[in-house]
Amino acid sequence: MTVSRKEDNMAPQKSTTPPGSVASGKNSVASSLSEVSLPELGDSKSRSSSQAASYVLGSSNPGTSMSGSLAETPTGSVRADSALSTSVTRSASPRCGSPAYFWRGIGDEQEIIFVKPLDPRFECALCKKILRYPSIMECGHHCCCGCMQELMRTEPRCPIDQAKVEKANFTTDRNLQKEIETLFVRCSFVSAGCTWTGYLKELQMHTEVCKYRSVVCPNECGANFEQRFLEGHLKSDCPRRVVHCEYCQDPIKLDELEAHFSDCRRFKIECTNCGTADIPREELQKHLDTECPEEMAKCSFFEAGCPFESKRKDLKAHITENLELHVDMVVMALQTCSDALEIHDAILERQSDRLIDVENQAAVLNKIHGYQMLWKIDNYANKMQEAEEGISVAIESPIFWLSRDGYRIQLSACLNGDGKAAGEYMSLYVSIVRGEYDALLKWPFSLPLTISLLDHNKNPSKRKDHHQVLRPNACVENMPFLKRPTSSRNPAFGLVRFIRLDKFKEFEYVKNDTLFVKVQADPKGILKL
Structure with a gap:
């Protein structure tokens, strides 16, 4: 089949291919299409976008999904989701002088207007409608794939020549299907002014974007009009369009605006006491409480x-x-x-x-963290000077507990040393302080205490803390220090030579005029009450 290049009269040439035969390569649709000029196809932009789409009518792959197209379907099956899966019937079309067909879908009816008169060989022998997935019978006649299924449920004979039809002997005519897909059609809304012309397989895609197609207002106002008028309708005509309240500026549907005014917080109302007008509803109470001259006030x-x-x-x-x-x-x-x-x-x-x-x-x-205490000694320089001058030789820590409801102890420090260690060492002592639960504790006191002077180096991996372990010796001579306190506290015992003073120059034990002393007891020796 060839298509001559004529603007007004585009009647098809008679086909030399007998019914039921397969067109040769020279007479195929692909070779015919090469002779069609672009102006004859009308909207080339729509055609090119349709060709780029995923649905290609007449595809050789029956399993490919082709939404909105006349897709290839294997013999004996019908694609219910195809755009041409609905029936297409013929009627007179006085507007174009050629046969018109209707494409009936669910809830709508779309007219198909062919540019040229429809060749009878494209009609189904059974339903007399445009062939849909054409199947060829042994006698050479064609019918729709779906009609063939209906035919096989009754007496399987060709409705034209009554030739017997065997299910195993009919096949899908793919070349004829491609010819149907490439029939030239006009837009179904040509009477409204659309000038689009293109292939039948492109019609559905064009219809979805055609500005002359009939649409329903998305705001559900009930209006029905052409697509090209939708924007103007939504902006100025739709009674359900969204507008902004002139008082509170909230978005409100136009048909609900009057009801909104009854409770709008910024709607202007009048004071019923004094008659003052234009008071926003949300400010009326403030007016009554502070301004209204007719309101009762103290x-x-x-x-x-x-x-x-x-x-x-x-x-x-x-x-x-x-x-x-x-x-x-x-x-x-x-x-x-x-x-x-x-x-x-x-x-x-x-x-x-x-x-x-x-x-x-x-x-x-x-300061109690498990079995330890951290003693912060600040203002170190002044306290060291007082120790050197003999003004205040010893300083004392807060009293703390070695465990909940356990021993109470207190540290004392001689920053410049004590006795023979004066001027060379720092001395640290421990005193056992009388507590509320001493009657339940084990005496004499025998817990080893680890006393540490902490290094302030910014890099934790380089810190060199100084540690000494004080192990109480519960002998008779040490009973005054380790027995259960009978007064507020026992005499102090500890480490006279805790650390040499020259070590303070080697390590950062003092920083920002502060040093830290940590005392920690061995938790294994704590008596659990």
Whole structure:
């Protein structure tokens, strides 16, 4: 089949191929299409986009999904999701002077208008409609693949020549299917003004974007119009279009705007007391509480004891007439407040003292981490100078617990050394302090204590902490130090030569005028109560 290049009259030439035969390579659709000029096809842009799409009508792969197309289907099956899976019937088309067909889908009806009169060989021998997935019978006639299934349920004979049909002897005519796919059609909305012309396989894709197709308003207002008018309808005509409230600027559907005004927070209303207009609804209460002259209000000196109450507009006269009385009330109120403040100050001072005690106790408790205490010695330079001058030889740590409900101990440090170690060593001592649970503890005290001076080096891997272990020797001579305390605390015992003072120059034990001493007990020796 060849197509001559004519603008107005494009009648097809008679085919020399007998019914049921396969077109040769020279007479194939592909060779015929090479003779078709682009102007004859109309909208070349739509055609090129259709060719680039994933559906290619007449594909040799029956398993390929071709949404919106006349896809290849194997013999004996029907693709229900194809665009041409719905029936196509013929009717007169006075507008174009050629046969018109209707493409009936679910819930819609689309007319197919062919550019040239439809060749009868493209009609199904059974349903007399355009062949859909054409199957060729032994006698050479064609019918739709779906019609062939219906035919095989009854007496399987060709409806034209009554030739018997064997199921195993009919096949899909793929070349004829390609010819049907490449029939030239006009847009179904040509009467509305669309000038598109293209292949039948491109019609569905074009219809989806055609600006002359009929659409329903997406806002569900019920309007039905051409696609090209949709934008204007949504902007200015649709009664359900979204607009912004002129008062609160919230987006509201136009048909719901009047109902929105009944509870809009910024809608202007009138005060029912004084008649003041243009008050935003959300500010009405503020107007009544502070501004409305007709609203009942208390005297400005109510807190001072004045019980007067009237409309706000009358308060000014009342205050002016009773100025002296109001001053007396204020003086009395101030005196009462002064007396109350003195009482509160006294209470606050007592509470402050109690708070300081609690903070001190909390500070001690916060230093307990398992079986250890970290003692921070700040203002080191001054304390070292006082030790060297003999003003304050020893300093003491907070009292801490070695375990919950366990031993209470306290450290003391002689920063410049004690006795014969003075000026060469730093000395550290431990005192056992009387506690609430001493009666339940094991005596004499025998827990080994590891005492450490911590290095401040910024690199943890380079720190060289100084450690010494203090192991109490529970002999008779040491009982005064290790026995259960009978007074507030026992005498101190410890490490006279804890660390040489010249070591402070080699390591960063003092930084920012601060050093840290850590004491840790061996948890294995802690008695669990």
